[in-house]
Amino acid sequence: xxxxxxxxxxxLFFTSxxxxxxxxxxxxxxxxxxxxxMERILxxxxxxxxxxxxxxxEMQVSMIPAMVSLGITAILxxxxxxxxxxxxxxxxxxxxxxxxxxx
Amino acid sequence: MPSFRRVLPSAIAIIxxxxxxxxxxxxxxWSYLEILVAGFLGFTGSGQFALLPLAEANAxxxxxLVICASINSRYFPIAFTTTKRLPxxxxxxxxxxxxxxxEAYATEKNSDTVKETVCIRLTIFVFWVVSGVIGAMxxxxxxxxxxxxxxxxxxxxxxxxxxxxxxxxxxRVSGIFHMQLVMVxxxxxxxxxxxxxxxxxxxxxxxxxxxxLILDKWKKYE
Numbered sequence: 001x002x003x004x005x006x007x008x009x010x011x012l013f014f015t016s017x018x019x020x021x022x023x024x025x026x027x028x029x030x031x032x033x034x035x036x037x038m039e040r041i042l043x044x045x046x047x048x049x050x051x052x053x054x055x056x057x058e059m060q061v062s063m064i065p066a067m068v069s070l071g072i073t074a075i076l077x078x079x080x081x082x083x084x085x086x087x088x089x090x091x092x093x094x095x096x097x098x099x100x101x102x103x
Numbered sequence: 104m105p106s107f108r109r110v111l112p113s114a115i116a117i118i119x120x121x122x123x124x125x126x127x128x129x130x131x132x133w134s135y136l137e138i139l140v141a142g143f144l145g146f147t148g149s150g151q152f153a154l155l156p157l158a159e160a161n162a163x164x165x166x167x168l169v170i171c172a173s174i175n176s177r178y179f180p181i182a183f184t185t186t187k188r189l190p191x192x193x194x195x196x197x198x199x200x201x202x203x204x205x206e207a208y209a210t211e212k213n214s215d216t217v218k219e220t221v222c223i224r225l226t227i228f229v230f231w232v233v234s235g236v237i238g239a240m241x242x243x244x245x246x247x248x249x250x251x252x253x254x255x256x257x258x259x260x261x262x263x264x265x266x267x268x269x270x271x272x273x274x275r276v277s278g279i280f281h282m283q284l285v286m287v288x289x290x291x292x293x294x295x296x297x298x299x300x301x302x303x304x305x306x307x308x309x310x311x312x313x314x315x316l317i318l319d320k321w322k323k324y325e
Binding site for chain 2: 002003004005007008009010011012013014015016017018019020021022023024025028037038039040041042043044045046047048049050051052053054055056057058061062069070073074076077078080084085087088091092095096099
């Protein structure tokens with residue numbers, strides 16, 4: 001095994017231990033108010049930042065197709081039309097078509 | 104099993120992304136075993152892609168750890184919010200925490216049982232690890248010219264994550280906040296400001312904290 005690859009795998013594994021395993025390993029006793037906050041507010045904050053991250057990352061690759069197709073997906077999800085499959089299909093088809101047209 | 108049917112579309116959507124990881128690593132002279140171990144022990148998606156050039160450059164462990172932990176810092180608050188639906192035994196708890204992914208988190212519900220959570224996370228994890236190795240096999244089997252295409256293979260995974268995130272947001276804001284549309288726009292603008300200010304690697308923690316504070320101030324009641 002190449003040394004750089006082994007180091008990368010260890011770094012990935014330690015990252016997982018730090019950010020995913022460590023927070024759940026100990027039975028932290030949080031106040032009831034904080035638990036409610038972590039269940040209601042924190043996930044919402046994460047999902048809103050997911051949206052920002054995905055839109056801005058994809059717009060760096062291809063601005064107009066990404067904005068339009070992710071916008072279509074978001075609207076379909078918001079209106080609850082056709083479920084995940086339709087939303088993903090609508091987003092992907094519009095993205096690849098627009099990419100081909102604008103290329 | 105309903106939870107398997109729920110997670111299957113997301114698991115299918117990540118196949119091209121993981122295969123792309125397999126293809127790129129194979130072209131960087133990683134063996135099948137290394138690709139398998141990287142997927143199994145280092146299941147982090149974006150982190151795996153980020154470390155590819157660093158592995159080639161033989162960068163140090165600390166450099167790789169800092170970069171990868173920064174990219175994946177979002178999992179820290181996410182992991183805290185999902186502790187209730189994890190197994191109680193030590194190793195099972197560690198393993199299920201380790202296989203937490205973005206798509207799995209966006210598919211899970213607060214009401215999910217331990218069994219449903221394990222099913223959702225394990226499905227995404229297995230699809231990711233196996234697809235990576237299959238990607239490497241494909242890279243070996245087909246000519247290089249076929250691989251130098253401009254098709255953006257990672258896009259379906261982004262679409263799935265947007266769909267799941269919007270669905271989760273819609274479900275979670277209902278009845279708790281005033282003027283929901285204005286609130287969502289304010290939060291998105293705040294996240295965008297942090298992204299532009301700090302970049303895609305370092306915006307996560309401050310972005311999540313500030314949006315959480317905005318949401319906290321916006322709620323109708325305790």
